[in-house]
Every structure is written in structure tokens, then in C-alpha cells.
Amino acid sequence: MNHKTMTILILEDEIPAYQKLVSHLVTFFGEPVLHDWSRSVSEGEKFLVENTYDFILSDIQLLDGISFDLFNRIKVESPIIFCSAHDDYLFQAFNTNGIAYILKPYSREDFKKALEKYQSLFKQGTYNSLDNTTINALKSAIQQGQDEYKKRFVIKRSKGIQLLNVVDISLLAASGDFCVATDSFGKTHPILEKIGVLTKQMNPKKFFRINRSQIIHIEYIETIENHFKNRLLIQLKGVKEKVMTSSSTTSDFRKWIEQ
Template sequence: MIKVVLVEDEMPARKKIKKYIEKLKHPVEVIKELETVEDVLAFFTNDPVVDLILSDIELLDGNVFGAYKNLELKIPIIFCTAYNEFWMNAFETTGIAYLLKPYSFERFEKALEKYLILNTGKVYESSNSVLLEKLNSYLNKSSQETKVFQGSFPVKTSKYTYFLKVDDIMYFQADYGVVFAFDKENKKHVLNQTSLKSIEEMVDSEKFFKINRSELIGRIYIEKISRYDKNSIAINILNSKTILKTSQNKTAEFSNWLGI
């Protein structure tokens, strides 16, 4: 029995992973579910008996890599995330696989097979070189796989459904479980999604950046930026009087994203 800890702050994502686990041929038991970096630090500080970690990267209270580095964990980690820019960080820890959301059961199963191979030392085709070749091939395929992003979002009204192009969206805004999209005419649209994180998984991280807990901004609609205060940046949006601002923990990352 593989004892697994699930690090994920989104309930739908946890349900999906547990559904996939039920389909596996090898028995797996989820012994703990953690939603925050603080939870991760508290749980693993006690040195629990864990075989494998299935982990998202961006959690409710920040990035999980800081916790893993501080803990100096020796437990293998399969990362399950919507962010393709962290794969190098993942393999600098004890990461053995990097699954980009949305991922299929087949990819999830292959990641678990990789864990079993590394854990048991079982060599197929009676050759260590063949095994290493297979693992390297899997790693390269995982890191180079192209993700298909959403081209438009369906917007339902009482009479019909229309489709809002992603390229026409200046920014997304989440408010108490409702997600809005503001288009280039500054018109507000109510989307079907209920969280900003679900939107992040559907759009290109090169084009959109989450500047705070409730707003995700499109790069091409940034008119200018300025210092809001010591720890935040003010962002002026094209064709709009709206000014958005970064949260304190997103400011440096946002500057790097812009290349400044």
C-alpha cells in the first residue's frame, strides 16, 4: 500500500485525484489532505510515515517550494499544477514527475508507474540503460508537452449563450464565488467558473498574470505601471479608468513576468 499525502487547495482537483487513485491497479491510500503552505510545514515537521506526495504548487497562502526546501524532505513528489514555469524548481526538489492541468488518467497512471520503478528498483528488459532511457524520455515528454489553452469563454444569458474571446479580455475578477471578465470595451461578463484558479488553468500564463487573490490581468492591456506604495504596483488598464494593484507577495513576481 502506497501512503500518499495530497497537497491541493481546490476541492474539485482533490476529488479528481482521488477518483484517479481509485482506478489504479496498485493500492494507494491518501492519509492526509493539506491545503496551505502552513499545513505542509506543520504536518511534515513531525516526520510522518509517507511514501509519496501529490502536490499542487500555488496554494492559498503562497508557493509550496519554500516549505519543501525548509523541510529538506526526502519523499518523492509528483507535482500536479496549472503552472508550466515551475518544472525546473520541481526537479530541484524530490520531484519525479510534473503533470500539467488538465491531465489525463493515463498521464497520472504513468507518473505512479515511474514512482514504482524508482521505488522498487525493478529493471525492465533486463537493462539499466534501457530503464534510464525510458525515464529520461518520460521526463522530456512531460516538460515539453504543449498545453491547449481556452480560446473563448461561453457566457450565458436568459435568452442565449455567446462566446467571449480570450484575446478580448482585459482582466478577470473574482468576487465571492462569482468570476467576471472585463472585455476591451470595458464591458463586464459573468462567467460559469466559480474561482480565479480555475481560470488560470485555462489561459496562457505568458499572457495572463494573477496580480492578487481576486484579479488576473492580460499583458497586452497593460497601459502603464507605477509604484502604488512600498510593496505594491499600480496598473493602468487600456481604454479604462480602472487601476488595479498587485498584492505584496505578487509584486516581485509580476515585475519578473513583465521582464523589468
Template sequence: MKILVVEDELKAARALIKLITSVKPDVQISGPVQSVRSAIAFLETNPVPDLIFMDIQLSDGLSFEIFGKIKVPAPVIFCTAFNEYALEAFKTNGIAYILKPFNGADITAAFDKLDLLTKPTKNQNFAEAYLAKMIKASQETDGKKSFLVYKGTKYLTIDTSDIAYFFVHNEETRIVTFDNEWYPVDQSLDQTASQLPEKDFFRLNRQFLICFRAIKEVEHYFSRKLWVKLTVPVEEKLLVGKDKTSQFLHWLDKR
């Protein structure tokens, strides 16, 4: 089996390749390819790989741009630190979606899914049904209605509709409400994002997950970034990197 690795962080790429070869010692691995541009060039000038492991945020943009510019005739296992791209991943060639940090069990499960989806005859329709099910599930989820928090000596229930944004402070995830009250949440920001409807919350970066209703205005910033201003106070500037600008504007427009 020939595998292409598309990953812009060399350390992460080496760790991924090590896990792949520990699960499938006989595979031939190309890469890592680190950008949208170089991935397109590779796929246009080399034999088609049997499988692609692909990060989503690359050095020059989102890997989804690849599918808009060329036909990618291979299944893709997406590997990313962010979970808000799952629906988009399964609309392309995605057969699995692995969140960083992953391990050998995650890689093995992804290969098992590939084997199931590529079995001949009786399972050919399974692949289409599986992808349709994933897309439908992502579209229909209403998300978590409330969060149980503990502050001081009390347990409190915070309605999701009252939350302006989530952020990470000293490795602790916190809720900030529209009343500008904050509460700790006993889970990671990744876990929190996976429980919320995509139409209502957006993961700006590794630290902030914001509610659409909390956005006051958006301005252009240096280096093709966007500056997001909220209706509640935030101690730092909330910036959208140039690699997520298009996705963020699309999210704003998708009402």
C-alpha cells in the first residue's frame, strides 16, 4: 500500500509516520507534504496513492482547497487538532477523522474502517450509506443544552444560550456568559466544541470558542487576519488567522 502524508508540522508528521509503520510495517510512505500547493503538485505529478493521511490546517491554507482544484482519487484519513471540520471532511474523500493527539489504536481503527469500506460487492453500498449517515448526523445535532459547573461551594447549570464564549486559561476551560460571569468547565476545549452546534459556535483558535450572538463586529487586521469584537469584555484581541478567514466568513454568512 502506498500512503501519502500531508502535514505541515514536521514533528507531528514524523510521529504520524512512526504510528502508521507500527500498524502497517509494509506500507510505502511519501511525504510529508506541507502545503496545499505542494500537495496539488505531488498528486498531479506522481502515481495515485492508495491512501492519504491529511492534516486540515496547512502552511498556506486549509487542505479542503485541494479538492476544489484537482480531483483526488484516493480515500483520506483526516488528522487534526480541531473537531469543527468533521462535516466538511466527510463531504470530501474523508473516511475517518482523527483528533490530535492520536495513538496506535486510532490509526488501527482508521485502517479497519478503510478495509470495511473497500471490501468488494456487498459492502460497496455501505460506503455511501456511511458517509450519508455521518453528514446527516452532523447536520441534525442540536448540541448540548446546558453545562454543569462548580464554583465556590455550589453546582450550577449554565444554559448554552447564556454563553458568550469559552476560553482556555492556565490549561483550564472556562465559560463566560453574556452577563460577563465566568465558570470553570471540567473538560477540554476540543470536547466542548464537539458538543455544540456548528452554526452557533466557532473555534477561533486553540484558546477561544465563540458564540455567533456574542459577535459585535469584525474588522480587517494586519496580514489578512480578522479582528473579532464581542459584546462582552475580552482581555486580548481575538484574531482569526488568514488560514481560517474564508471559513469564518462563510460561517458568519451561513444563517
């Protein structure tokens, strides 16, 4: 297919992620490609009612819901490449159903492989459009993944074992090869996991990694102040020192707290 006659729909609520997709498209095809862009289910629905597309690049979480709901409502024959931060459960579900899926943060090579998968399926005539049964299986996989987020930690102390409920954690901070959890009462607890492992275990609706070494709980944010170099100072309940977003996470953090 001549890409100069192609039209693509991009469903992505995050502006930097959208810009990254466009950049990868330009790199892959060697020049700009005609496309429409929507950040919401409602706007995406209008695009799909009024247009047909050669393929769709879609995040799962949009500003007003999940893209699966959009594909439930409108029968889409176009191939869809999903780009999302949802991991294990969803990744397995996509692979089982033969759908191209790029896990955020993805590289240019990941993107290239996904587009090549789309092209080969298209040329062979073996692309199966997304049906409601498949969509519901994927929605179920998301729910299963959400059910698997960490609910409590077992803390070993000299007097025995203590349980720390995740809902009570205000801050998780890296400390060498392990982390320290501070609860809303200001008490600290050692957790024998690295910050990268904990990031994947915590529910992203409640917890946000504001910099390389700290994860905060949205329910214990008391104040947020602007700081220099596009950073934010955050006061958390039970934590004496204010914590700070990195300049690279501030934009995503602002969107996260408005969800």
C-alpha cells in the first residue's frame, strides 16, 4: 500500500506520547503521513463515524474512558495497533488474539516491529477485525490486572512480622537496593524491593512515581506548590520533608491528579 494515500487515526490522550507516535511514523515512512488525532472516546467516535482509516494507533486509557468502549460501540474493520502502559495480563491477552501491541515506554524498534506486523497481516489478508468477544476478553484482562495490584506488605521486625496495608502508605522512597515506606502517621517501614519493582506493583490510579526515587499516594497529598525548572513541591501527610516532581514527570503528574 502506498503510504501517501494512507490515512491513520491516532487515539492518544497524552500530548508527548502523540508527538512520539507521529515522530515514529515519519521515521518509518520517511515523510509525514496524513492522520487524525483524538484524545477522547467521544471525539474518536465522531472520527470513526465520518471516516475510514487504513489503520489505527490507540492507547487504552483516554481522557473520558477506555478505547475498548469505543470499539464496542463502533464496528472497526481497520487494523488497530494498541500502545499502552498496561503490562503482563493485557500483553498476554493481545498476543493470544494476534493483535499488535506496543508496551509503553516503547522504542523506535518496538514501533517498527508493530507496523511491520500490521503490514504483513494486511498483505496476507489474514487480519481479523476486532470483534466484541475479543474486546470483552481484553477488558476482562485489564480488570484481572487491576485485581493483582499489591494490597499489603509483610514487614519483618525484631519482634516478629507486621502487615502494612498499601492504603496506609503515603510515600515510597528508594534507599539503595530496597525502599522505605512512610505511612500517613509518619512511621517508616523497610520494604525489601527495588523502586522499579514497586512501581509495577502499585495501582497507577492511586500511586505515581514523581521522580526516579519516590512514589506518592494521591490520597495523602496535602499541598502542591510550583517550583523552579517546571517542578512541583508536594507536601504529603505523615512526611516531614516536601517531595518534588522531576521536570520530566511534572506534565504527566498534572494530568494524573486531574483524572
